[in-house]
Amino acid sequence: MTGRQRMRSTFLPRSLRPTRSFRSAALSAGALVASASLAAGCGLVPGATGGSGDDSIVVMTWAPEGTAATNKPGMPAFARAYARWINANGGLNGRQLKVLTCNDHNDTVDAAKCARQAVKANAVAVLGSYSQHSESFLPHLEGAGIPYIGGYGVTNEEFISPLSYPVNGGQPALLAGLGKELAAVCGPVALVRPDTIAGDTLPAMLDAGLTAGGHGKVVDQRAAEDATEYSAQADAALKEATVEDGSGENDKGCVIPALGDRTGTFMDSFRRGRGDYPTVRTATVLGSVDQTVINSTGGASSAFEGAYVTGWYPVASDPRWDPMKKVISESAFSDTRIDPADTGVQTTWIAYTVFRKVVESLGGGAVTADTVTGALDDGLKISTGGLTPTLRWEFTDQLASIGFPRLVNADVTLQTVKQGRLAAAKEGFVDVTKTLENADVD
Numbered sequence: 001m002t003g004r005q006r007m008r009s010t011f012l013p014r015s016l017r018p019t020r021s022f023r024s025a026a027l028s029a030g031a032l033v034a035s036a037s038l039a040a041g042c043g044l045v046p047g048a049t050g051g052s053g054d055d056s057i058v059v060m061t062w063a064p065e066g067t068a069a070t071n072k073p074g075m076p077a078f079a080r081a082y083a084r085w086i087n088a089n090g091g092l093n094g095r096q097l098k099v100l101t102c103n104d105h106n107d108t109v110d111a112a113k114c115a116r117q118a119v120k121a122n123a124v125a126v127l128g129s130y131s132q133h134s135e136s137f138l139p140h141l142e143g144a145g146i147p148y149i150g151g152y153g154v155t156n157e158e159f160i161s162p163l164s165y166p167v168n169g170g171q172p173a174l175l176a177g178l179g180k181e182l183a184a185v186c187g188p189v190a191l192v193r194p195d196t197i198a199g200d201t202l203p204a205m206l207d208a209g210l211t212a213g214g215h216g217k218v219v220d221q222r223a224a225e226d227a228t229e230y231s232a233q234a235d236a237a238l239k240e241a242t243v244e245d246g247s248g249e250n251d252k253g254c255v256i257p258a259l260g261d262r263t264g265t266f267m268d269s270f271r272r273g274r275g276d277y278p279t280v281r282t283a284t285v286l287g288s289v290d291q292t293v294i295n296s297t298g299g300a301s302s303a304f305e306g307a308y309v310t311g312w313y314p315v316a317s318d319p320r321w322d323p324m325k326k327v328i329s330e331s332a333f334s335d336t337r338i339d340p341a342d343t344g345v346q347t348t349w350i351a352y353t354v355f356r357k358v359v360e361s362l363g364g365g366a367v368t369a370d371t372v373t374g375a376l377d378d379g380l381k382i383s384t385g386g387l388t389p390t391l392r393w394e395f396t397d398q399l400a401s402i403g404f405p406r407l408v409n410a411d412v413t414l415q416t417v418k419q420g421r422l423a424a425a426k427e428g429f430v431d432v433t434k435t436l437e438n439a440d441v442d
Helices: 021-039 074-088 108-122 134-144 172-183 201-212 233-243 260-276 291-296 319-331 343-361 368-376 398-402 432-435
Strands: 058-062 097-103 125-127 189-194 219-223 254-257 279-287 306-310 412-418 421-424
Touching: 058 074, 058 108, 058 343, 074 097, 074 319, 074 343, 097 108, 097 412, 108 134, 125 343, 172 201, 172 254, 172 279, 172 306, 172 432, 189 201, 189 233, 201 432, 219 233, 233 260, 254 260, 260 279, 260 291, 291 421, 319 343, 343 368, 368 412, 398 432
Parallel strands: 058 097, 058 125, 189 219, 189 254, 254 279, 279 306
Antiparallel strands: 306 412, 412 421
16 A cells, blocks of 8 residues: 555534434444455354354454564453353343453554454454454444454554544554653654655654644654664664754753564664764654663663653552453453553453443443443543543544544653653643644644
8 A cells, every 4th residue: 555545534513413313324324335245255163152142241342463563462362251251240230241352463454354344243343453454444344333443653644533442542642752852851763753644644643742842743664564673763863853053951962762562673773873973862652662672672781761652541550550450350351462551452442341241331231232322422421530530522622623533632741761660750640632732744
């Protein structure tokens, strides 16, 4: 895929939104069309019984695994562990939860296959998932009326689709928050990001934060997301970020790698080449670096020491994560793919927390894709135990003006690497809504 997609908006004022009865009829018709298209398509995930007439609630979680680019195996692994845990504790309102999982292989065709599997299995929601190919999977979900709750936030469409219910601010919020923080402490800023459609949106969001702090725009450095080394990109970023006049500490240039799983690979090349240049700072966003990456790149002696890192949630050591860790302890069975410090796992936990509260709000009523979306669209407020602000999805939010009508949580946390460990740099959350409002998305 070589074309570049511009951001689009499907924003509708509340007064123009379809009624529940109209939506139900339209979605039922869409489901019939989707089912017909599956006649020669992908089958059900082995062992799934969605649509078989039992009283279980069927959902799906997907993510890429075993690819040369970003992988998130902990997300579907945690979803399966959550199902074991919730079912061992009485289920959801007394009903068993059945979790289907799928590997989208970082591929547009496979992402669509995952969505078609969800449709065929009569899944009532797709929860806590990661995919860079929302343009491939969202049309299938929209046609069947299946809500996408708690996507990782890696694509613009997740903040546009009326059936998407994001729990964080995605890459836009992380980069806007990081830019705002770095504006006061950086000289030239170089961003190293994937040469993909999703990557194309990142510079504007970082620029929004830098501009809010009175800083100039970032130098945009594209890189292949599946490269095995990045020496050329590291040298180019170091050249762009170098301050030749030896000015003050706050004028050091900054290099920001945002390459997902390949950030560690970039830092290997960066560490080898940085000795030929004046000292620069580094900074990044969670998802591109976590404690595992810091450990593998040298811990306290890594190039990340002292770096700022923006995240969506509190640090992994925060006691607000204890309920998630309890699930992992009791039901993950030492599955090494499930790391409580992984933002993917954390996002999946929050997505399932949201879904559980939606089901509870329905009491003994039917749990279907339409009743789930109906509860969310009718203004249900959901607390996540302090891991996010109270969530409520509406079509009249402030960020509709820049094409993100579904972005309802623009809070970020600021963390830093101290002695090789991620720690909170500031208490609480920072709301970057106002910063994002001024983003130049043209």
